[in-house]
Amino acid sequence: MRITQGTFSFLPNLTDEQIGKQVEYALQQNWAVSIEYTDDPHPRNVYWEMWGLPMFDLQDAAGVLAELRECRKTHGDCYIKVNAFDSTRGFETMRMSFIAHRPPVEARYRLRREESEGRLVRYTLERA
């Protein structure tokens, strides 16, 4: 199952060139770009591992792409996302976050149905 989340989730995988251009845009907006990876891409898992610190004061996407390549080499079997953080007062949050790498075999999830009090049914996603 193809897992999608974040910005551009409706598009096919971005190429490195396209990732570079998105990063370039983020840098133009003065957003700090960071890279995170995880082996658990559950939509409720907000705690991805950081790949190094967020990269402040960058002028060019080459640095981010080099880090992304490094991260892919080390964590090729994980999901890797690129985040762009806007520190402007009033935002102070991620403005962009997209998946930049997915493992050759994607994580599988299944929907679990659970009977509860009085004929109530709960649903939950769990790793298959």
Place this chain on the structure above:
Amino acid sequence: MSESIDLKSLLADSGVGEVLDELDRELVGLVPVKTRIREIASLLVVDKARAALGVEGAKPSLHMCFTGNPGTGKTTVAMRMATILHRLGHVRKGHLVAVTRDDLVGQYIGHTAPKTKEVLKRAMGGVLFIDEAYYLYRPENERDYGQEAIEILMQVMENQREDLVVIFAGYKSRMDMFFQSNPGLGSRVAHHIDFPDYSVAELEDIAERMVVGLGLKLSDAARQALGEYLALRRAQPNFANARSLRNALDRARLRQAHRLLEAGRVDAEMLMTIEAADIRASRVFGATPARDPAEEATC
């Protein structure tokens, strides 16, 4: 049948001509430096023309080493270099990141690599200027982390040549030693540019420009005094060319301000003029025993 390209117009289009002319106009002396920069600019223009005609060649390695005594304009030229390389499309952004050993080398094991990499990432798309680069290598301490920084630098200089240009700067003798003990680094630096010391005439020219930049002017007597000052100061140890000159002018400004306050009432002309007395009060003149008494009387 072959296409042809007008190199002159290519040069004009890139806007590099302006930067080069500005360099000629605004920087005094430094003839060998300017010549080399023009050569590099020509090389890049020719390469551009080659690419336009479909002859794709590898990008030249433009890592540089600026050697010269203090105050000879290494940083200033590096700044211009970033602009020139940007206009010619060799680097994408054309900013300059100036660092020293402290910014690259960490304080404990495992601290150096991330620190160096962070600086390199910041410099990508522009020029990384490493001032007093010889401090990176400390032969007296074999466990010094500087070596680690040098290795990372070398790797990036080789593999990401199109992403950044590294300029090393430092005093000639110590830089020579530095490259001797790091032959790998020396061989990756293609351009060694030596910044000559300024002559007294050049320094006077620079002083004139600095004074205008400060919104002041020199009286004729002050100009003469400054010439004598420079001749004396130049012979003394620790002379840092334009930097010493700037300091001397700053001190002259202090004395001028003090003198004006003593005088009480001033006009615009007085506020703007540095007199000979402001310069002759310098310690440098005191150091020379033989002075012309007639001259002393005039100031």
